[in-house]
Amino acid sequence: MECDSARAYVEIERESGLAAPAPKHAIRFTVNDDLSQAPPLSRIAISASFTAEPIQAPLEFWSRQLRHPWAVRFAPFNQLYQTLHDPASEFARNRRGLNVMLVRLEDLGQFSSLDAEALVQMESNFARLLDEVARADNHFAAPLMFVLCPPSPGLMSVPGWAELSQRAENHLRAALAGKRTIYARHWRDVADRYPAEVWHHPDGEELGRIPYTDLYFALLATVVARQFDALTRPPFKVIVADCDNTLWAGICGEDGPEGVRLTEPNRQLQDYLLAQRELGMVLTIASKNNEQDVLDTFTAHPEFPLRPEHFSAWRINWDPKPGNLASLAEELSLGLDSFIFIDDNFKECAEVEEALPEVLTLPLPFPLEDLPRWLAHVWAFDHAVVTEEDRKRSANYEKVRAFKRAATGAASLEEFMASLGLTLHLAEMMNEQLPRCSQLTQRTNQFNTTTIRRTEAELAALAAGGRQVWTATVADRFGEYGLTGLLILEPRPTELYIDSLLLSCRVLGRGVAHRMLAFAGQTAFDMGLETVAIPVVETPRNLPARQFLDSLPGARISSDGPARVYRVNAVELGQLKWRPPENAEPAPAPPPASNGVPARLFRGYGNIARTLSRPEQVLEAVRRESLVQYVSADVPGAPATEAERRLARLWAELLKRPTVLVTDNFFDLGGHSLLAVLLLMRIKEEFGVELTVDDVYSGTLTLGELARTLEARQLGDISAEEYESLLREIEGLSDKEVQALLAQEEDNAGAESHN
Numbered sequence: 001m002e003c004d005s006a007r008a009y010v011e012i013e014r015e016s017g018l019a020a021p022a023p024k025h026a027i028r029f030t031v032n033d034d035l036s037q038a039p040p041l042s043r044i045a046i047s048a049s050f051t052a053e054p055i056q057a058p059l060e061f062w063s064r065q066l067r068h069p070w071a072v073r074f075a076p077f078n079q080l081y082q083t084l085h086d087p088a089s090e091f092a093r094n095r096r097g098l099n100v101m102l103v104r105l106e107d108l109g110q111f112s113s114l115d116a117e118a119l120v121q122m123e124s125n126f127a128r129l130l131d132e133v134a135r136a137d138n139h140f141a142a143p144l145m146f147v148l149c150p151p152s153p154g155l156m157s158v159p160g161w162a163e164l165s166q167r168a169e170n171h172l173r174a175a176l177a178g179k180r181t182i183y184a185r186h187w188r189d190v191a192d193r194y195p196a197e198v199w200h201h202p203d204g205e206e207l208g209r210i211p212y213t214d215l216y217f218a219l220l221a222t223v224v225a226r227q228f229d230a231l232t233r234p235p236f237k238v239i240v241a242d243c244d245n246t247l248w249a250g251i252c253g254e255d256g257p258e259g260v261r262l263t264e265p266n267r268q269l270q271d272y273l274l275a276q277r278e279l280g281m282v283l284t285i286a287s288k289n290n291e292q293d294v295l296d297t298f299t300a301h302p303e304f305p306l307r308p309e310h311f312s313a314w315r316i317n318w319d320p321k322p323g324n325l326a327s328l329a330e331e332l333s334l335g336l337d338s339f340i341f342i343d344d345n346f347k348e349c350a351e352v353e354e355a356l357p358e359v360l361t362l363p364l365p366f367p368l369e370d371l372p373r374w375l376a377h378v379w380a381f382d383h384a385v386v387t388e389e390d391r392k393r394s395a396n397y398e399k400v401r402a403f404k405r406a407a408t409g410a411a412s413l414e415e416f417m418a419s420l421g422l423t424l425h426l427a428e429m430m431n432e433q434l435p436r437c438s439q440l441t442q443r444t445n446q447f448n449t450t451t452i453r454r455t456e457a458e459l460a461a462l463a464a465g466g467r468q469v470w471t472a473t474v475a476d477r478f479g480e481y482g483l484t485g486l487l488i489l490e491p492r493p494t495e496l497y498i499d500s501l502l503l504s505c506r507v508l509g510r511g512v513a514h515r516m517l518a519f520a521g522q523t524a525f526d527m528g529l530e531t532v533a534i535p536v537v538e539t540p541r542n543l544p545a546r547q548f549l550d551s552l553p554g555a556r557i558s559s560d561g562p563a564r565v566y567r568v569n570a571v572e573l574g575q576l577k578w579r580p581p582e583n584a585e586p587a588p589a590p591p592p593a594s595n596g597v598p599a600r601l602f603r604g605y606g607n608i609a610r611t612l613s614r615p616e617q618v619l620e621a622v623r624r625e626s627l628v629q630y631v632s633a634d635v636p637g638a639p640a641t642e643a644e645r646r647l648a649r650l651w652a653e654l655l656k657r658p659t660v661l662v663t664d665n666f667f668d669l670g671g672h673s674l675l676a677v678l679l680l681m682r683i684k685e686e687f688g689v690e691l692t693v694d695d696v697y698s699g700t701l702t703l704g705e706l707a708r709t710l711e712a713r714q715l716g717d718i719s720a721e722e723y724e725s726l727l728r729e730i731e732g733l734s735d736k737e738v739q740a741l742l743a744q745e746e747d748n749a750g751a752e753s754h755n
Helices: 002-016 053-066 080-085 116-135 161-176 187-193 202-208 214-232 264-278 291-300 321-332 346-355 368-376 393-409 413-418 431-443 456-464 512-526 543-550 570-574 605-611 615-626 642-655 673-687 703-714 720-731 735-754
Strands: 042-048 070-074 097-103 144-148 182-186 238-241 282-288 311-317 339-343 360-363 423-428 468-476 479-491 495-503 531-537 556-560 563-569
Touching: 042 080, 042 214, 053 070, 053 214, 053 615, 080 097, 080 116, 097 116, 097 214, 116 161, 144 161, 144 187, 144 214, 161 182, 182 187, 182 214, 187 214, 202 673, 214 615, 214 673, 238 264, 238 321, 264 282, 264 368, 282 321, 282 393, 291 311, 311 321, 311 393, 321 339, 321 346, 321 393, 339 346, 346 360, 360 605, 368 605, 393 479, 423 512, 431 456, 431 468, 431 479, 431 495, 456 468, 468 512, 479 512, 495 512, 512 531, 512 570, 531 543, 531 570, 563 570, 642 673, 642 703, 673 703
Parallel strands: 042 070, 042 097, 097 144, 144 182, 238 282, 238 339, 282 311, 339 360, 495 531
Antiparallel strands: 423 468, 468 479, 479 495, 531 563, 556 563
8 A cells, every 4th residue: 555655746746747767878776775783863854856965975974073973865866746755755754853854946847948838847846845844844753954955056047047046045935934843944045045156966976866966965965963062962052152352352440341342253253152142141240350340331331232241140250160160050950051251261161161061161263263164163153953941941931940049038938838839730731832842752851751852743643542641830929931831641551650750940949840740640540540640750860850859758669660750659649748747749959970971972062063164074073084994004915006096985985885996896895876876976076087987897907907007098098909008118218218208308398488
């Protein structure tokens, strides 16, 4: 049945003209090689309207750079509709990763020529494709990234192209706006951040429908990897900024509050931090200064975009900055691995980096005029999803601080809790709450029983599959905190199993968890189940959740793999209430002290901004890395001439071979038709020689033979026989005859220069 479905969608593509025929000499090949015995859990699945396999090497480079193993898989050539609809497609089988669709307008049809009629058909087909993509929102387990790629220069020269291009861009933004699991990119937006002067490859397009240069494929891979990183890495939540020569130019303690200046780079940084605050980041200050001097500086400069009220906390004193950052983390009840520290002083940065390796430390670039480009390429500031709760985060932390101040000043904790006016609203999850609920599973660490991370599609599938997903909305006399908790219940034959119980750190210490478990006990009783089972998996960060479960009266504890399972009588759990300190829900634990081991696998975002911000840098790094293992072996048959050595390095890169000998055959080493096309493209780029498919597509082609062919072409396109004869003649000359010939060449060159 699945095969019939897939075949039907292929027929739909053909009838609508969406499956473009290959050119005369086109070679198509799809490679899905999983060479490792234990393939990574993450996957990037790519469906393209052109041959996109050259993107694999730079994507694998980024996988290694980010220390996030992922497999790269390709759907069949130009089968966009089938990939969207076939239940066995690469998109459908991608359970945890990113689906990517790369599309060119001119590939969406069978056009004998690019003219006005072709433009009309392209626009119609593009509109239809966008409609299908929009319907796929929340359909796959992995989110979908849709990239409209640049057209060929030939299409851009057709009258009416400019108008069509603008309409297509508008349609792209309108059709995919507001989609929860689809991220649209237009090639013009990409070019603003990653300009590439040479992007079209006419020879590659003719030979194998490879329309782009290696440079542009490196660019596309960078854009895809950046999106994947934003979707999957633990989020950063706090920005800690220095003041002197960071937020402003000058030293307020020496120049005086009125003497500091707001240079253009400083203004750009303040504007950027303010924009990050609007996206949900919490702003704080860590500055070695007198506090009053800093406050007076803000007062003396009303032109500053940032004001004191924009900062949720600060440590302005003469203490070491690592201690101040740890103090800020404790006040905000957030882990240090969610902090970004920005300072102009490299010494201060080095001290923080050494003492608190979990903090992402970013020294400002030098010169400071490079700041806009640098900020645009610090991936850590990217936000894949921004919810309404994110935008309220700074205001919510002010409520947390007010709560702590009131609790500290209360006559007794019991009296304080009685006056809290806590309200908890539990309701089954609605579709519009999926982004926030998924975000909670991704971000909540301290009060999270299992720390299972889930996408929107996975949460929706849980709810559709019979599990109860309950959202918790909390408020008290200090304000409303929004959707801050999640309770996932799985009814089993003999008990109610709590798949996940998690609460934002903003509402800990209020008895919310007691009420949520009481609700679970009442639910179990209503379903006729006697027991509630609560598994907890120990992590370095979820001590508050474990302490709370340890305080449950009458709990029976057993082991189930990595989890400890607490089983409580449903009736008793339904009567659970907050009690005074000895049994109280614990306040947020301070972030764990640094033990020298970063909580994140990757913190090199500053290095990316400095050294991998341009496509040229990425391509150079990809090629350099691919040749690290190449060894010119000191054995018979090792490359000897310059052409052989250069060609051997090229083969080693394409074939992923550590050593290549002159007698090696390209296809015996693993070459295939697609790699042969890529080889032709690279030879033209590096040697300036244009070969045909027939020159390399031979079962007997060796590296030595191809090197001699290249040398012959560079000498003036003489035949192989003439070249061999010339080599034999040169080898037969004596040293005296060679010197005489060289002297004659110099005389001839001098005469030509004189004339």
